[in-house]
Amino acid sequence: MLFIPKYTISNKILNNLTFISAGREVIENAKLVPQWEAKLRRQAILQSTHSSTAIEGNRLNLEQVKSLAEGKTIVATNKDKQEVLNYLNALEKIPLFSKKMEFSTAMFLEMHKLVTKNVLENNVDSGAFRTKQVFVGRRIFDGTGFREEVEYMPPDTKEVPYLVDVFVQWLNKKETWDINPVLLAGIAHYEVARIHPFIDGNGRTARLLATLVLYTSGFDHRRFFALDDFYDNDRKSYYGALKTVDKDKRDLTQWLEYFTEGVLFSVNTVKEAVEKIDVKKSSNEAQVALNSRQMQIVEYITKNTKATNRDFQSVFKISAQAVHKELSKLVSMNVIKAQGEGRSIVYIMVDD
Numbered sequence: 001m002l003f004i005p006k007y008t009i010s011n012k013i014l015n016n017l018t019f020i021s022a023g024r025e026v027i028e029n030a031k032l033v034p035q036w037e038a039k040l041r042r043q044a045i046l047q048s049t050h051s052s053t054a055i056e057g058n059r060l061n062l063e064q065v066k067s068l069a070e071g072k073t074i075v076a077t078n079k080d081k082q083e084v085l086n087y088l089n090a091l092e093k094i095p096l097f098s099k100k101m102e103f104s105t106a107m108f109l110e111m112h113k114l115v116t117k118n119v120l121e122n123n124v125d126s127g128a129f130r131t132k133q134v135f136v137g138r139r140i141f142d143g144t145g146f147r148e149e150v151e152y153m154p155p156d157t158k159e160v161p162y163l164v165d166v167f168v169q170w171l172n173k174k175e176t177w178d179i180n181p182v183l184l185a186g187i188a189h190y191e192v193a194r195i196h197p198f199i200d201g202n203g204r205t206a207r208l209l210a211t212l213v214l215y216t217s218g219f220d221h222r223r224f225f226a227l228d229d230f231y232d233n234d235r236k237s238y239y240g241a242l243k244t245v246d247k248d249k250r251d252l253t254q255w256l257e258y259f260t261e262g263v264l265f266s267v268n269t270v271k272e273a274v275e276k277i278d279v280k281k282s283s284n285e286a287q288v289a290l291n292s293r294q295m296q297i298v299e300y301i302t303k304n305t306k307a308t309n310r311d312f313q314s315v316f317k318i319s320a321q322a323v324h325k326e327l328s329k330l331v332s333m334n335v336i337k338a339q340g341e342g343r344s345i346v347y348i349m350v351d352d
Contacts, residue, residue: 003170005187007252013183016260020182023267027224030274034290034335035349037222038302040273044226049087051228052207055235058083070305082119090114090208094223098216103171105164108197111208116201125199129160134196152243154196163195181217185210186259190252193242207231224270230262290335294326298349301336306346 032040050065064074065084074081090111097107113127120126136152155163170176176184192206207228214220214227231238241258245251290298293316300315301307312323327347330336336347 001166003166003191005191005252006250007183007187007256010253010257012257013253013260016257016264017180017182020260020264020267023264023271024219026271027222027267027274030277032274032277034295034298035302036277038295038298038349040270041223041299042302044224044270045088045091047226048091048207048211048228049084051226051232052204053080053083053087054232055228055238056083056203060084069303079119082117083115086115086117086119087204087208091211094208094212094215097212103168105161105168108164108168108205108209111212112198112201112205115204115208116198120200122199126201129164129197130157130199132199133157134199136196152196154194160195160197164197167191167195177217181214181219182260182263183256184217185213185219185263186256187252188213189259190242190245190255194245194250225263225266226269227262227266229269230265290330294330294335297326297330298335301347301349306339306348308346 046062046066046069049069050060050062053060058080060068060074060076060080064076065088067074068076068081068084069088093114097111100107109127109129116126118126125131133156134154136154171188179187189206189210192209193202196202198205210227211220214225215223237258241255244254244258296315297307297312300311304311309320309323309327312318312327313320316323327336327338331338331347334350337350338345338347340346
């Protein structure tokens, strides 16, 4: 059996894709200084982590997620904290997944293991296909007590490895990547949700895969878009959109209408942020150009709020003198600044 997604490019999808393209062009052409690019990327990772875990019931707010990411102590359950740390780690690894030559079942299982490490009832279920039938449902009160109402029954457990394999084969076809990247991400998101291959963590894995598709396709190569915010703002609509796909006909049109609306929401959010940033006014003035190592320094300081020469010696495995050379260049370009004196010097971002 071949996996062949069914959908129609409706007027709504077409309009959404048109506005997405226009908004993304504004973002791509913005002359962002490195510190703002790093901030937007970090903000997207934090927001995606908060929203994707909140959808599944995690109780940490965005500020707590940010504090936890910075290594600070927060008051929360171990499970809530671990879920957030897991998703942060998984998002950080998106570029590494993208560098692999092709998608595989092993990669798929690794992604699930990252988001579910030490949070499932049984650790053996992390990074492994489900071994029993599961269902998506809700508890309702029928007048005498609570009962579970089944809203969606996924494919039989024994079919899961085969269905995933067929889907992965489709993802690896060259012609698959000729599909508009936004539609491709939406298809990937839905198919994982439909197969529901795991005991738990299916939603997080589906959203992570959609993020990977958008990055690998080049659509979100700067990693600015936090798609999960849209779903978290109205979870009822999110689950409702997933249920619009008939289990027999599997027409994805309505789901893709919703998904493209979500991408447009994210693109517009970033576009508005970019437009508010004090970008360089002169079209002839070049953007500050950083080499790969310098950009990694900016990313590291943005993530950790501050850093020392010794931190970068450890990160890059180079001498203090070599690190000092790179840091001095960034200071001279007004990207970072030094605080303190002597061995107490730390480097922080320049507010731009």
